[in-house]
Amino acid sequence: MDVVVCVKQVPDTEQPIRVRPDGGGVEEQGLNWILNYYDEHAVEEALRVREKHGGTVTVVCVGPARATEALRTALAMGADEAVHVQDPALDGADHLGVARVLAETIRQLRYDLVLCGRLATDDNASVVGPALAEYLGLPQATAISRLDISDGVAAVEREVEGGVEVLQVPLPAVFTVERTINEPRYPTLPGIMKAKRKEIRTLGLRDLGLEPGQVGAEAARVRYSRFDPPPRREAGRVVTPDSPEEGARLIAQFLQETAKVL
């Protein structure tokens, strides 16, 4: 079972994210970049598939030079190979552009299964996985919380309103994973040393037979007009009631008159 995992490098949301004064994006200076959490779960699931069924795990990333580190993290977790597509023509590419580049990259690889995170924690779009499945012409299931494979068919579970949906999907297929699917392993120090010795294959658009006009900024159907920081959180109001009844009345009054949710 050869598994391809698509990964993205995103800013660590544990740190404050600041919007650039010109509103054109986030301030990248001083950000800590990490492997997207959801993709960590996708890598983990791929490693578990390999442990159970044999085969290989290849991680693929479309992103700038710094994104190599996200691939290195996946290699340190235990992935076998890594492919990094970087091309200046991809500046300004939208989700569909990235999905198309990933599709052309994956076409060049051996695969039985493609895994992605359900979303990336930077823009929360959830577009690339489903679009990738369309470009590859493969069946897909999104936000899966369980994956079992036997005889070329995947049984996957999706948590839906009020229950669990169970699907049988013939492979090859594209799945995006929910964070409940597993508990990712930490990259170990020996794993980091091994990852250091592995080569990351770098490709440009030309290697994929793609033109900048097909996937780059020109082709983008989504353009960001402006970024605004979230409004500053106001301090809470403290009330000191004389009795529980009085407290309940004050809260109800607040919900009705100030918050206007009742």
Added chain:
Amino acid sequence: MDFALSEEHRLVQQTARDFATREILPVASRLDAEHRFPAEIVRGLAELGLMGVMVPEEYGGAGMDNVAYVLAMEEVARACASTAAILSVNNSLVCDPILRYGTEPQKRRYLPVLASGREIGCYCLTEPQAGSDAASLQTTGRLDGDSWVLNGTKVFVTNAREAWVFIVYARTEPEPGARGISAFIVERDHPGISVGKVERKMGLLASSTCEVLLQDCRVPRDNLLGAPGEGFKVALSTLDGGRIGIAAQAVGIARAALEESVAYARERRQFGRPIAEFQAIQWKIADMATRIDAARLLTLRAAWLRDQGKRCTAEASMAKLFASETAMFAAHQGVQIFGGYGYIKDYPVERYFRDAKITEIYEGTSEIQRLVIARNLLA
């Protein structure tokens, strides 16, 4: 000149940070309150390769360097100083001398077990009458047939209650002072070694600090570590590395105090606004951050020097001195910023305050570090 970490160092930092944040931070306060040895966390650290960071892969270690070690130490200490102490002793004071001075059979027997965290080690140098003046130690070792026979009492031994391997220093020659001291590897199952009183401490409550008793303790002849009479040299070179680790531990404690202080100063309101808007608080935060950064740079420089195989005695002492005093300063300021809440156990700065103090004392007091630094300039 380049202040950027290499990719693998950043990965080590990130993996240690993730592990510390998810697995250690949530339980650190409880470990402290219950005086509980974090056995499960030590297993987790071992799985990551952190119990033998600098042990080569052929002996079951991670095969990384001092820079990786101090980066990981800072992250662990930021979550729990006790756990960092356990880590520091195993790496710096036990694996390191075995690696540097051990014979091939010694390396093969001990390093894989210690680096995998199946067992941990401890370091027995200090005695009731020999603290800063370690060369005056009185524990004796004499050769009897195929065994060394050790007699004496060691104190303030971190990890002793849980340890399998004890690095023990004893006087094997009649000469007084540094000459005549030898180092030994003693196992818990060797006859005549026992763990005495477990000390009740101010801080580092999740790690054990014990008395170790050697009563006609018989150790195989081959368990001498290094040449006979070379023990003090082993001790001093081991401490160079150890002090770099303690410096990183201190940086971690200081950073924890800073992070908690920043978060609290933003939330806590007095006089109608967050206390972060008062200059009195801002200056404390600025001073903490500046000293922490300087301490971290000194620590990384010392680690880098040791990785280059260069002499780093004075630099290790400077890092340890400055970082430990920074930990104490930052914890002190942290408690002050929290005010009354800093004095109670519901907030972690109270623990940082208790944990920080030891970094100014163990592996050479601040006074001894100043002595080492001054000697380096004046001798």
